Amino acid sequence: MKIISLFSVVRGYNVFLIALAQYLAAIFILAKDLPAITTITDVDLLCIVIASSLTIASGYIINNFYDSQKDLINRPKKSMLERLVSQKTKLNTYFTINFIVVIFAWIVSWRAALFFSIYIFLVWFYSHKIKKFTVLGNIMSSLLAILPFFAIFLMYHKSIQHQSTYIVIFAHALFLFILLLIKELTKDLRNIIGDFSNNYLTIPVVYGENTSKKYISILSILTIFPVYVLIELDDVGYMDIYFYICLLFLIFYNLKLWKSKNKLQYTNLLIALKIIIGAGVFCIVLIDP
Numbered sequence: 001m002k003i004i005s006l007f008s009v010v011r012g013y014n015v016f017l018i019a020l021a022q023y024l025a026a027i028f029i030l031a032k033d034l035p036a037i038t039t040i041t042d043v044d045l046l047c048i049v050i051a052s053s054l055t056i057a058s059g060y061i062i063n064n065f066y067d068s069q070k071d072l073i074n075r076p077k078k079s080m081l082e083r084l085v086s087q088k089t090k091l092n093t094y095f096t097i098n099f100i101v102v103i104f105a106w107i108v109s110w111r112a113a114l115f116f117s118i119y120i121f122l123v124w125f126y127s128h129k130i131k132k133f134t135v136l137g138n139i140m141s142s143l144l145a146i147l148p149f150f151a152i153f154l155m156y157h158k159s160i161q162h163q164s165t166y167i168v169i170f171a172h173a174l175f176l177f178i179l180l181l182i183k184e185l186t187k188d189l190r191n192i193i194g195d196f197s198n199n200y201l202t203i204p205v206v207y208g209e210n211t212s213k214k215y216i217s218i219l220s221i222l223t224i225f226p227v228y229v230l231i232e233l234d235d236v237g238y239m240d241i242y243f244y245i246c247l248l249f250l251i252f253y254n255l256k257l258w259k260s261k262n263k264l265q266y267t268n269l270l271i272a273l274k275i276i277i278g279a280g281v282f283c284i285v286l287i288d289p
Contacts, residue, residue: 014060017281019053022152024284029172030156032288044108048155051104051116052148058097059123059144063131065090112151119147134201138188142180146173168234175226176280178219179246183273185216186257190266213257220250238286242279249276 023040031039039045065087098120105112123144131137153169188195188202189212195202203212227243230236236243253269260266 015053015057017278018056018148019049021281021284022049022052022148024281025149025172026152026156028284028287029169030152034156045152045155047104047107048112048151051101051108051112052151054097054101054104055116055119055123056148058094058101058120059127061090061094061097062124063127065094065127108155111154115151115154119144119151122147132200134203134206137200137202138181138184141184142177145180146177149173167229171226171229171234175223175230175243176277178223178226179273179277179280182216182219182250182253183270183277185212185219186266186270186273188212189260190263190270193263216257217254220254223247223250236287239283242283242286246276246280 023045026045027036027039101116101120102113105116122140126137126140126144130140185203188204189209192202192204192209194200196205203215224247227247231240231243249272253273256265257269260269
């Protein structure tokens, strides 16, 4: 049961999805001018993906460590499962994982080791301090989620042959960032009771639910800009179908959002959004089937 509990803490399914996304992003976006087999068998890429996955896992652990009281209110059943692992064990696991991260990063280069050392610090700083602040917590959480892709970008930026590719990469990152920000704001709506009880200054706690919904609606409209760049200014292959579906999904998402008033309704919205984000990972292969 403790192994299952620890797997729940580190959210193994999320870690796997991000690792897969890094490989697909490297093959189909960042290093698309290189043979796929060259990218897949790249030892440095493997080390970066492992370091990223372990850093994300350790991030979930330290986040769970600081949120233990809040999670008892927001996620009581899952929290009871996760509490089967003691706080001391979580901390020991956290430091061990981070030590392994630095080793894998150092195999690539000292710059990679420095990058992941800073990344580890930022994740801890977010969990310990920043996440309690209005707006800043949401923005930093979303940025930390896309930072592993920046590590892949640093690996392959020299192999990029066209300047327009940089714009395309930025558009992909911006689209994902906006979706993650929408997810964070929706999560705050779901967790409003636990956040209020533990003095987390989230947007729903400080400004109310309607203000959060307005921000989500504005962000949904903003997705049009990166989608336009990706569809009109770049050849994303059949992945344009995914982007059209996303825009349609966000219309229905917002209609449902403004009607939602309780935790269950917000939870259902979160699940739907996670599915559409997860589908985007697998749809990367549609860029060049």
